[in-house]
Amino acid sequence: MRNIRIIAKREIVGYFITPLAYIFIVIFLALIGAFPFYIGRFFTNGQASLESFFAYHPWLYLILVPAVAMRLWAEERKTGSIEILMTLPVSTTEAVLGKFLAAWGFIGIALSLTFPMWITVNVLGDPDNGVILAGYLGSFLMAGAFLAIGSCISALTKNQVIAFIVAVTVCFLFTMSGLELVLNFFQAWAPELLVRTVASMSFLTHFTAIMKGVIELRDLVFFASLIAFWLFVNIVVIDLKKGS
């Protein structure tokens, strides 16, 4: 635990001593604030809820989370600092978790800075704050899942651009897998079970459920197990590839 904390602390401090953290937060807030107003008709739909706000999170995360994740391991490999990190008395698991938690926490900070939206709906109307809290929880969990995918892919390459593009693609497939576009492709030939499996992998389906205020265990388990799975692969990849 101690090692995870120390590694996470170093990472977080690392975000804020470079312009990266500030640029990310500004752009994140600008986009996450603009979408509901310009596209989501936040004011004109006459509802005191943040549904139109949360609806855009998957699409925003699709680009921004891989941007945070791409440097996690690719940069360590590129600069050779991985040789320092992996010869310190820490296990690979601790290193992977420390880095992941730092990045997740950082995204959490950015997400929590959207609190003026919450204040706004409370001033304008009388929203169900439980639903809003569920929305934030779902959004944060989904960001974690995107991040775990991105972290794992970052461990596969020295090149951050490759890490970014591949991570966006994989995240896109996970996001879209519940939509007709993807499902139609499978329905033509695949057995019903496979179609249902693909559909069940959809971030959108699970996120929408939580966002509506229906916190079901299986949606939470879905994101948690997805994070666990990708981080496990991440650890295996680091152990196999760190020396090459």
Add this chain to the structure above:
Amino acid sequence: MMTEKIALKGLTKRFGPLLAVDDISMSIASGEVLGFLGPNGAGKSTTMRMLAGFIEPTSGTAEICGFDVTRHPVEVKRRIGYLPEGAPAYGDMTAESYLGFIAEVRGFDGLEKRRRIDDVVDKVNLGEVLRQPIETLSKGFKRRVGLAQAMIHDPEILIMDEPTDGLDPNQKHQVRDLIREMSADKAIIISTHILEEVEAVCSRAVIIANGRLLVDGTPEDLLARSPDHNAVVLTVDAAQEDAVRKALKGLEAVKGIKKTKAENDTVQLRIRPRKSSLIAVKVADVIRARKIPVRGMFVDRGGLDEVFRKITVDDKPGGEGDA
């Protein structure tokens, strides 16, 4: 007291078809400074990386203070200070916060952490750049940050891949003094291309090429392999050259005489002994008996460069890759 700290047991590493390290076995005791020599791509860094627990051996193993590198990697890493090749670091951190991070991972907090940092900073002279980002530092300072990082927990074992690379002569001298100072109660492995460094700091020298251990001995043992070891270098007037050659003809211990320099009416003659025997006294006696005027005379120790070249070039096996 000589206690075994590092033991390599048939250590082998393969990268695909390339055999990088080929069945190396040896042991290193506390108090020893082992110099790892070899051409580029010989397997020095790969061996050190396996000892430091960064990569795993394909077969064979190594034990650090009794702990197996593959089975107890964290215990091993606790006891080692490691400076990787090129001294990588987190470039956007300042030297101070970087060392703070290393100290924390090594288990130091609060005052003890502060004391450890001050101590190593003082040892490697980092004070003036402590608050600068590491990536803005000169090569010499970066290397010293790497050294500080490796020494911060006062490890029983130090493994340093080219510790003086990129340092100026004064800094090199400083680092060598530091290594000598620390060597009393540690087992130290350094790799280097600079052969004079081996003579200066190492109590033992190992040459590897193509992943195989070729020579293991003291630097003096290595020097003794030089054909010039204990050769007598004589400077006389050019007119006396024949007289010298004639005088030495009778000496059984002399293997041959070679003219190495001729300028301003003087010549320099290198008199090589048979089997590195000490011939200086005999040569001096003969020369004095013949009353040949001598302008200069000294005993050559031979050069490690020459020995190194002889060993590593002669040993090229056919067909092996030498990446």
